[in-house]
Amino acid sequence: MVRVVEPLDSSENRVSRAAAQRLSQYLRAADSVASGDGLVSSVELADAVGVSAAQVRRDLASVGHLGQRGVGYDVASLTAAIRRTLGVDRRWRAVLVGVGNLARALVKYRGFSAHGFDLVGLYDTAPRIVGTTIGELRVEPMSQLAESLKRNRAELGILTVPAEAAQATAEALVAAGVRGLMNFAPVRLRVPDHVAVVAVDLAIQLQQLAYLVHFSDESPDVDRTRLNT
Amino acid sequence: MVRVVEPLDSSENRVSRAAAQRLSQYLRAADSVASGDGLVSSVELADAVGVSAAQVRRDLASVGHLGQRGVGYDVASLTAAIRRTLGVDRRWRAVLVGVGNLARALVKYRGFSAHGFDLVGLYDTAPRIVGTTIGELRVEPMSQLAESLKRNRAELGILTVPAEAAQATAEALVAAGVRGLMNFAPVRLRVPDHVAVVAVDLAIQLQQLAYLVHFSDESPDVDRTRLNT
DNA sequence: CGTTGTGAACTCATTCACAGCT
């Protein structure tokens, strides 16, 4: 298991958003699918994730040449390469704004830190909520955001505020230097180009589900069993 | 259950998953964007949602011819048509299995019923949880699922169980007659073709965010500001 | 052999650009 040279992997490779999602899925699947010898084939990954084997090979080839023809992919180096490509070969610091029910669930979500994300700050405007403690964190007032965010050097923001407050909150976070937002509010955020947004919109997902079911009625051939978004 | 006449809208139109998501977004945008006279143009919708105007026209044309050339789209009939296409021109009944923190947040989520989805049952296996009341619902034991689900005629299932339990739970729901699943557990569910699955996978979304930020560094041209997906 | 990596073909989605209505 000679992590060979793999030196200056010059080509930090950009892939499409959809491809990045598939990479995440391969990452998760690789561990559990690995046959005893620490190897996986494109076929195994393919049906763990629900895509074609050709798709898997194409995706993995784009990440770097890490398969052995006739053999398969070494799980350890494969996952390392995917992590590097996705930018999850490090930890990320995030703050969360809007401490409602959803926020409380997120704070307690273990997978969060298990995947390399550390929640380092909670903020809210409501006086009843500010000062309370959730998990290990004390909720701070929004007024402290800028200063506090400087201190804890978070680069990501999680928005669990009501729709009406979302845009303003996003702007505050961006002004405070955040570079990416995960938005749970049902609105489209307008942010500068250098800020990334991932939206998790439950209402839209519900409608999507209704749509799929609605049609699996009328004609039994809509595809099923895929991820999100 | 005679889905009424529905005059001659012969073409119950099937669209791609991505297109369906955009339709949801137009639906949401239409209300707020409507100029006083109850009309919207493709351009207005386009920049409310963040897609091109041509895209909007293409999408809306596929739903039915409901624009007036030279005028725009009538918000009322537009939203009605989109709702019909998405299958959200009716209410849907859903049960939820796995009453943890996330479930509690979902139960209290108002948008749920506001969008036409009624939560009609909660189930869990843990004796400490069974029998407690959340919102207006009493948590029932999994053992009752089949019978209880028959009674309350739910057609959708929401999975907020731990990853290990997800597949088995999905199977129980499917066996009990559910036709669509919203899966919050970080695993791919294997279900029969006639059952639709929408996955909401936070870990993958987080990695997506990391990826986008990671690269907005290295080259400032990755697209941002889109939904999910 | 078995399995990857990849040109070439193909399919699906998006944009262009303009004819067609109002």
Add this chain to the structure above:
DNA sequence: AGCTGTGAATGAGTTCACAACG
């Protein structure tokens, strides 16, 4: 004049199929 609907052009993403290689 303004804005939609849509053929045609383009582009992105996926699958085919096979050469390359351990």
